[in-house]
Amino acid sequence: MSRLFRCCVLWGLQIVAVGLIGTAPVAAQADEGDEPPVGEKAAAKNQKTLDRESFGQLIQQIRALLADKKFDEVGKLVAAKAKEFPEDRNVQLLAASVTQSVAFGILNDPTKRKEANKYFHASAKYARQLKKIVKGNIPPAWTEQYATILYNDACSFALDGDKDRAIKVLKEAVDAGFREYNVIKDDADFQSLRDDPKYRDRFQKLVDQVKAKSKAGGPRIRT
Structure with a gap:
């Protein structure tokens, strides 16, 4: 993936990570007073969410660490929060977005590509957890970012030499709406x-699908 494209994506993800989700949830919560289905009552008791004040403090902490280019500390911080609050959609979105920023920051040193790839993989993991939380209904405002995170994950697997997972995740990205x-x-x-006859046709088929989608119009990330 071109670095210019990655930088454009990073800009959008940082806006989501440090500017928007602290004030607006990813998807609408149930209205106060709504009675959850009987089968969901027990599960709801076990779900933890980060309160708004703590969430704001977390964002400020992340901002400070990113400003100081302490990328590993940021990665560890969001990983801990994502693990602590696995059912909190805002925490998972924050983790997915910020971890992309961490990966891009590490990529400024070409010798640390493998380390950066680990963060691209982690970002995709958080994004998939968000999709699970919202039962597959990714908010329209975040659809492009979600597909792009998966695309970056596929790139990382390809660079890792894991062609099977690369083609699988690339298909996931295309199915999610990647259209660049x-x-x-x-x-x-x-x-x-x-270059590999085993994957060439499958890869080209995905490229053709993206080409067809790109002709359909609609918003696109500019390179």
Whole structure:
């Protein structure tokens, strides 16, 4: 994936991570007084969410660490919060978005690509957990970011040499709505898939699907 494209995505993700989700939940919560279905009452008791004040403090802490380029500390912090609050949609969205920022920050040092890839994988894990929480109904405002996080994850697997997972996750990204044909068609991260007869046709099929989607119109991330 081109670094220019990654930087554009990073800009959008940082806005979500440190500017928006502290004031608006990812998806509407149940109205006060709504009675949950009987089968969900017990599960609801075991769900923990981070209160708004603590969430705001977490964002400020992340901002300070990112400003000081303490990427590993940020990664560990959001990983701990994501583990502590696995059913909190805002925490999982924050973790997915901020972990992308961490990965991009680490990529400024080309010798740390493998370390950065671990964070791309972690970001995708948090994004999938968010999808699970909202029962597959990813908010429209976050659809492009979600698909892009999966795309980055696929790139990382390809660069790791794991072609099976790369093609699987790339399909997941395309199915989720990834539509950047000008990016995927020449993306050097997937050269190993183009060169391998086992994956070449499957990869090209996904490229063709993205091309068809890109012609359908609608919002796109600019490169």
